[in-house]
Amino acid sequence: MSKTQVSRFKSSVDQERRHFYSEEIQPEVFLLLGNPVQLTPDEAAAMDEYQTEDETAFVVEEVSKIIKESVEAAIGGNAYQHSRVNQWTTSVVEQCLSQLSKLGKPFKYIVTCIIMQKNGAGLQTASACFWDNTTDGSCAVRWENKSMYCIVNVFGLSI
Amino acid sequence: MEEYHNGSEGSFNSEEADGIVKECIESVVGADDYSQSQVNKWTASIVERCLTQLVKQGKPYKYIVTCAVMQKTGAGLHTANSCYWDTAMDGSCTVRWENRTMYCVVSVFAVAIA
Numbered sequence: 001m002s003k004t005q006v007s008r009f010k011s012s013v014d015q016e017r018r019h020f021y022s023e024e025i026q027p028e029v030f031l032l033l034g035n036p037v038q039l040t041p042d043e044a045a046a047m048d049e050y051q052t053e054d055e056t057a058f059v060v061e062e063v064s065k066i067i068k069e070s071v072e073a074a075i076g077g078n079a080y081q082h083s084r085v086n087q088w089t090t091s092v093v094e095q096c097l098s099q100l101s102k103l104g105k106p107f108k109y110i111v112t113c114i115i116m117q118k119n120g121a122g123l124q125t126a127s128a129c130f131w132d133n134t135t136d137g138s139c140a141v142r143w144e145n146k147s148m149y150c151i152v153n154v155f156g157l158s159i
Numbered sequence: 160m161e162e163y164h165n166g167s168e169g170s171f172n173s174e175e176a177d178g179i180v181k182e183c184i185e186s187v188v189g190a191d192d193y194s195q196s197q198v199n200k201w202t203a204s205i206v207e208r209c210l211t212q213l214v215k216q217g218k219p220y221k222y223i224v225t226c227a228v229m230q231k232t233g234a235g236l237h238t239a240n241s242c243y244w245d246t247a248m249d250g251s252c253t254v255r256w257e258n259r260t261m262y263c264v265v266s267v268f269a270v271a272i273a
Contacts (some may be wrong), residue, residue, distance in 0.1 A: 082235055089239035097241045108244040110223060110251075110268045119234030122195055126202035127225040128210045136221070155223050157244075157270045 056106055058137030058156040063100065067141040067152045070095040080117045080148040089113045092152060100154065110155040117148050131157055171220070171250025171269045176213065180254045180265050183208040193230045193261040202226045205265060213267065220269040227264045236262070244270055 074091045078084070092113045100109050116123055129138065135158035143150040187205050191197070206224045213222050229236055242251065248271035256263045 080235065085235065085237040089237045093239045093241035097243050101243050108242070108249070108270050110240065110242045110244070110270075112225060112238065112240045112266065114227060115237045116229070117235040119232055121232040121234040122193065122198065122230040123227065123236070124198040124202045124229075125225065125227040126206045127223060128206035129224075130210055130214055130222040132221070138223075153225065155268070157221055157223075159273065 055104075056135075056158070058105075058107065058135070058158070060137060060139045062103070063139040063154050063156070064141055066099045067096055067139065067154060068143070070099065071141070071143045071150055071152060075115070075145075075148075075150065079146070080115075085115055089115055092150070096152065096154065100156075105156075106159045107156040108159060110153075110157075112153045114151045115148055116151075118144075118146070123149070125151060127153065127155075129155065170248060171252075171271075173250055173252040175216075176252040176267050176269070177254055179212045180209050180252065180267060181256070183212065184254065184256045184263055184265060188228070188258070188261070188263060192259065193228075198228050202228055205263070209265065209267065213269075218269075219272045221272060223268040223270075225266045229262045229264075231257075231260055231262065238264060240266060240268075242268065 070092055074095060075088045078088075092115075093111045096111045096113075097109060100107075100111070114123075114125065127138070129136070136156060138153065138155045140151065140153045143152070183205055187208065188201050191201075205226045209224045209226075210222055213220075213224070227236075227238065240251065240253070242249070249269060251266060251268045253264065253266045256265075
């Protein structure tokens with residue numbers, strides 16, 4: 001890919017990397033990181049086309065709601081059971097993914113789910129993403145009950 | 160751009176990514192025991208390093224790298240991933256690593272840029 005093509009695709013926020021720690025995510029952080037640079041008037045005019053359309057943006061609240069519903073539906077009232085965990089993680093990701101694709105937005109999605117028994121063990125997760133900051137986004141949801149933790153991450157990459 | 164539409168160059172090479180990730184994990188936590196004060200730093204530097212190495216390859220991909228480090232105390236941990244993408248061009252690779260005191264699971268997702 002030649003340099004000119006890369007800059008056309010990536011717009012002004014070239015190849016910016018973001019990393020965040022799943023344990024410490026606050027919704028405000030996404031808003032902060034979403035507006036990092038000054039655009040030239042030409043770029044701003046081009047971006048307006050995309051930013052005013054909710055149909056083509058990654059909406060964190062909407063995705064967060066979908067995730068919470070999927071987790072509740074799949075493991076809501078249950079206690080950690082080694083024999084069923086496999087089935088639960090699969091059904092959480094599948095439900096999330098099907099609800100997300102129903103949104104009909106021009107995105108590719110990656111959904112990951114971690115379920116951990118509450119045993120006093122420490123768990124730390126982190127992700128780093130190399131994408132287009134203006135159009136792509138992610139959302140992480142932490143859920144817990146008395147016997148387990150569930151962490152779901154959704155990454156949306158615009159086509 | 161035509162050169163990237165060639166089938167063999169176009170798909171994600173997961174063995175290569177696997178090798179890169181293993182190297183990064185070894186270099187960051189290879190010799191250490193689980194330590195709550197350091198784990199934050201470790202996860203950040205593993206994802207950072209993997210991402211840098213992957214981007215250096217210069218391929219037309221967007222990358223997502225996730226890393227989970229868990230202390231060995233007998234707790235059960237289950238992870239699952241599901242992806243809605245172009246199966247011909249996109250790919251992923253997951254590496255599980257452990258030592259005496261901890262587990263480390265790193266996943267790399269590569270999504271082709273059109």
